[in-house]
Amino acid sequence: MCHVNGSEAVFPIGKLDVKAPNFLMDPAPATTAACAACHTTRSSMAHMSSNTDPKFGESCDTCHDVNGKFSVLKEHAK
Ligand code: HEC
Ligand code: HEC
Numbered sequence: 001m002c003h004v005n006g007s008e009a010v011f012p013i014g015k016l017d018v019k020a021p022n023f024l025m026d027p028a029p030a031t032t033a034a035c036a037a038c039h040t041t042r043s044s045m046a047h048m049s050s051n052t053d054p055k056f057g058e059s060c061d062t063c064h065d066v067n068g069k070f071s072v073l074k075e076h077a078k
Pocket of ligand 2: 052058059
C-alpha cells in the first residue's frame with residue numbers, strides 16, 4: 001500500500017503482529033497484514049493462514065520474495 005521502487009518485495013519478517021479488530025484475521029502477522037490490505041478474500045486468508053506455522057511463523061518469503069518462483073514483483077507485473 002505504501003511502498004515504491006520494489007520495496008514491497010522486502011517483507012516485514014519478524015516484525016510485530018498487526019492488531020486489526022475489524023479484519024477477518026486479528027491479530028494478523030506482519031507480512032499477511034501487508035498483503036491483506038488488498039487481498040481480502042476468505043480464500044486469500046486461508047492461503048496466508050495455512051502458510052503460517054505456529055512455531056516458526058510466516059513462510060511467505062519462500063515463494064513470494066524477490067527470488068521466489070511467485071515473487072510479488074513478477075506476480076504484480078502481469
Ligand atoms: C496495493 C494493493 C496490493 C497489495 C498490498 C498486494 N497486492 Fe497482490 N495483487 C494486487 C492486485 C490488484 C493484483 C491483480 C492484478 C495484478 O496482477 O497486478 C494482485 C495479484 C497478486 C498475485 C497474483 C495472483 C492473483 O491473485 O492475481 C499474487 C501472487 C499476489 N498479488 C501476491 C501478493 C503478496 C504476497 C502481497 C504481499 C507481499 C501482495 N500481493 C500485496 C494488489 C495488491
Ligand atoms: C509454497 C509456496 C507459497 C507460500 C509459502 C506462500 N504462498 Fe502465497 N501464493 C502461492 C501461489 C502459487 C499463489 C498463486 C499465484 C498465482 O495465481 O499466480 C499464491 C497467491 C497468493 C496471494 C494472492 C491470493 C489472491 O487471493 O489473489 C497472496 C496475497 C499471497 N499468496 C500471500 C501469501 C502470504 C502472505 C504468505 C505467507 C503467510 C504466502 N502467500 C505464502 C504460493 C505460496
